[in-house]
Amino acid sequence: MRTGEPRAGRAVSGLLLVPALAACGAAEHVRELSTAERAVVRQAEEELVRRCMAAQGFRYWPAAVNDPEASRQFDYVVDDITWAGTYGYGPDAPTAGPNATYRARLPAKSRKRYDRALDGSGRRVLKDTLPTGQTIQSPAEGCSAHAEQKLYGDRAVWFHARVVADNLAPLYQRKVLAHPRYLRAERAWAACMRERGFPYTSPGESRDRATAARRSGAEVRTAVAEARCARRTGLAEVAKELDRKFGAPARERYSAEVSTQNRLRLHALSTARTIVTDPR
Amino acid sequence: MRKTRFTLVGLGVAALTASGAMAAQAAPTTAPAKAVVVDSGAGAQVTKCKNVNRNTGYVHAWTKSNCQGYHGKKSGNDSNYSSKIDNKATSVVNSGYVHQNDTVKFYTKTKYRGSSFCLERSDQISKLKKFDNRISSHRWVNGC
Numbered sequence: 001m002r003t004g005e006p007r008a009g010r011a012v013s014g015l016l017l018v019p020a021l022a023a024c025g026a027a028e029h030v031r032e033l034s035t036a037e038r039a040v041v042r043q044a045e046e047e048l049v050r051r052c053m054a055a056q057g058f059r060y061w062p063a064a065v066n067d068p069e070a071s072r073q074f075d076y077v078v079d080d081i082t083w084a085g086t087y088g089y090g091p092d093a094p095t096a097g098p099n100a101t102y103r104a105r106l107p108a109k110s111r112k113r114y115d116r117a118l119d120g121s122g123r124r125v126l127k128d129t130l131p132t133g134q135t136i137q138s139p140a141e142g143c144s145a146h147a148e149q150k151l152y153g154d155r156a157v158w159f160h161a162r163v164v165a166d167n168l169a170p171l172y173q174r175k176v177l178a179h180p181r182y183l184r185a186e187r188a189w190a191a192c193m194r195e196r197g198f199p200y201t202s203p204g205e206s207r208d209r210a211t212a213a214r215r216s217g218a219e220v221r222t223a224v225a226e227a228r229c230a231r232r233t234g235l236a237e238v239a240k241e242l243d244r245k246f247g248a249p250a251r252e253r254y255s256a257e258v259s260t261q262n263r264l265r266l267h268a269l270s271t272a273r274t275i276v277t278d279p280r
Numbered sequence: 281m282r283k284t285r286f287t288l289v290g291l292g293v294a295a296l297t298a299s300g301a302m303a304a305q306a307a308p309t310t311a312p313a314k315a316v317v318v319d320s321g322a323g324a325q326v327t328k329c330k331n332v333n334r335n336t337g338y339v340h341a342w343t344k345s346n347c348q349g350y351h352g353k354k355s356g357n358d359s360n361y362s363s364k365i366d367n368k369a370t371s372v373v374n375s376g377y378v379h380q381n382d383t384v385k386f387y388t389k390t391k392y393r394g395s396s397f398c399l400e401r402s403d404q405i406s407k408l409k410k411f412d413n414r415i416s417s418h419r420w421v422n423g424c
Binding site: 038042046049062063064065071072073090091092093094095096097099100103114115118119122123124125126127128130132133134135136137138139140144154156157159160161162163166167169170173174177202204205207208211212256257260 | 318396410
């Protein structure tokens with residue numbers, strides 16, 4: 001749920017130094033940010049958007065990142081029993097919050113200005129090609145773009161690294177999902193779930209059924225069963241192993257983007273810490 | 281059940297426009313690869329996607345490229361697209377609210393199964409190519 005509120009007074013430094021990026025094409029191992037660190041970056045990004053919108057005469061409530069761990073992603077199956085016991089399948093889809101209410105109440109002309117202030121007019125865009133061939137675009141103007149630029153340095157470099165590194169799975173995921181070992185493990189997982197009273201054939205189906213019902217107790221019970229069965233039947237391990245194997249060529253081919261993405265995230269983290277107080 | 285399906289909300293038949301610039305290549309070079317900045321004021325053609333409002337809380341899908349054709353939109357998750365858009369989407373835009381979970385993950389099968397790809401808030405894909413006419417469900421996630 002979003003419970004964002006203005007973070008006026010959070011500013012530590014009025015001066016945001018963005019050093020020249022040392023990003024280069026050579027692949028090297030750069031560590032990934034933790035979930036908590038990524039939340040700090042996101043929080044700083046939201047604060048930068050707030051300041052930018054304020055400078056143009058608009059109020060803006062930064063998206064709340066109250067519990068970063070809640071939004072942890074599981075690629076194939078939830079396999080952390082403790083996490084599932086706490087969060088079920090994680091947060092719901094976004095709902096309208098203070099920004100939507102505020103925007104809806106603006107007169108039509110101001111609303112247009114608000115949209116333009118946040119995401120630009122659509123005239124200038126960043127454009128790139130995903131590893132799977134699709135052309136992807138993102139506004140190159142507006143406070144959202146401006147905030148990314150402040151955090152990551154050259155936003156065109158960041159955008160390229162992000163959209164490529166975040167979309168490698170489509171290059172090979174089908175091989176994982178269609179592999180006899182995956183299918184065998186998924187059948188064993190389904191049998192394990194059925195024994196516990198959850199007659200679902202795939203993790204996707206269990207998530208769908210559990211989250212559609214909107215009963216958090218039932219959701220948590222289903223997610224916990226999913227995680228237990230994922231461990232007991234080896235589905236989680238098989239999925240990770242096959243993903244490592246089939247994903248290796250893609251990660252190797254696009255190692256420059258993966259490495260640049262990690263490096264720019266580290267860079268953004270150091271900038272972010274001058275903008276927000278680290279909650280940890 | 282709270283679930284409603286990705287519904288048909290309109291029909292657009294405007295002429296398609298071609299993209300105006302080639303995107304950056306992914307091949308490693310000594311300088312970091314970067315996206316291309318396209319300025320429609322400098323002569324590049326702009327797709328109709330630019331007219332999609334960015335802060336309305338929806339993920340949009342169209343049956344044709346460049347945000348043309350039948351148009352479906354959805355604010356929440358959708359595990360089973362309606363027949364109007366199921367396996368028919370060709371262009372998509374994420375105009376979601378700013379939120380911790382404001383990235384959309386699309387799946388080639390219903391119930392969040394099959395291959396998937398991600399689209400962050402305010403990003404758009406004007407032609408799905410490999411995923412053209414193949415997406416059947418989506419959910420909102422915290423990045424990819």
